[in-house]
Amino acid sequence: MKTVFITTSPKKKWSNSSYLLTITKWFTKGEKTWIAFQGPKDYEAILNALQYADNIVLATPVYVDAVPSHVLLLLEKIQQYAEEKHLHFKVYALCNCGFYEGIQCELALAVLQCWCERAGLHFCGGVGIGAGEMIGALRLSPIIGIFAVLIECFVGFFMLLKNNMFSVQALFDSLHISVAVISTMVFLLFSIGPWIGAAKMGKSVSHQSVHSMGYCTVSFCPAFLFVFFASIYWIVRSFFMHFLPPWKLFHKIKRL
């Protein structure tokens, strides 16, 4: 059984679609091919891979309530190819949107279902995952925690040496290991729902069974907390990456 995993996020690095699709791939058995679709240059690789595929798993972000324009183009190409070659592989979909509710991916999944019906492919269901950007950004959480402890370790080491008080015990006592533990726990707790959603999809692909439409979002994080974290995230990101003060985010274009 051959499965082709296609991630369609336009982001080359730190893509949430690729991250979630990787989890599905881990739980899928059989021969696996991974293709990151970035644009027309990847059409040939995708179409060649589809020739002998039994299943495809398509991971896509949701842009303005549906699949992005470049994915629509890819769908048209695949439809044309599948009709020419009389291909009838199974299609599984993994959609992620920036909103909290995973169910906001339902229209994108429905579009993919309509595409399958037109192209003569078997739509075997999908997963809609909410809070996509947060799930992706959560990967930073343990990295930041561990990095903070490493810096503390580095500084503590030189401070203890300087004061002639160095011992492994003294160094260990000066560290706040709990920072790394808590940040890792936050990452694990919040991510577990989407991981389970993506993993279950992998199981369905392995068995080539129909996967009912499933929706999930960040676990153990109520919506109001998500809104709070998301707001902080946008402000911090614009400030540190683009040196933009928070009030500038509300800028209105008045004259063009």
Added chain:
Amino acid sequence: MLQNTLVIHDIALPPAHKENTLFFFAGNKTVRCKGCFGCWLKTPGECVMHDGSEHIGSIMLQSKEVWIFSKILYGGFSVEIKRVLDRCIPGILPFFTWRHHRMHHCPRYPNRPVFHVVFYHADTATEKEKLLAEKNANAVAVNMNCSGCTVTFLRNVPAGWEVLKK
């Protein structure tokens, strides 16, 4: 207010000369959204890709009426129209609010346009696709904080802009 009406279309009709109306042809000139969020975080309200579509989001959200003429494709908008819609997010803020019991983006502008979506080639679409297209159009309207949305299905490609007079 920039103008009263914005018409986004993917049909190769010459734009009609209508007062206070901007005709925007969704052709291959419009580059697809790269998902960089630069329009929210780097140059708020304006896309970072300067291809002539960088202000379309702000124009849309400051218009009284928005007409969208699109071929129906898999129960949604055509590739060209979707490319333009994907580029419209500078018109809204990255922050969240609740509308219709679901999370949506906060509006950047106080104006609330009315959406009129016209899907053509509807004779080639199934009932399921038409229903989905209607849902898609309404979802975009809610997401863009519009005050209303009408959806029309045409069998063929519109021969002119008469539908705008309705």
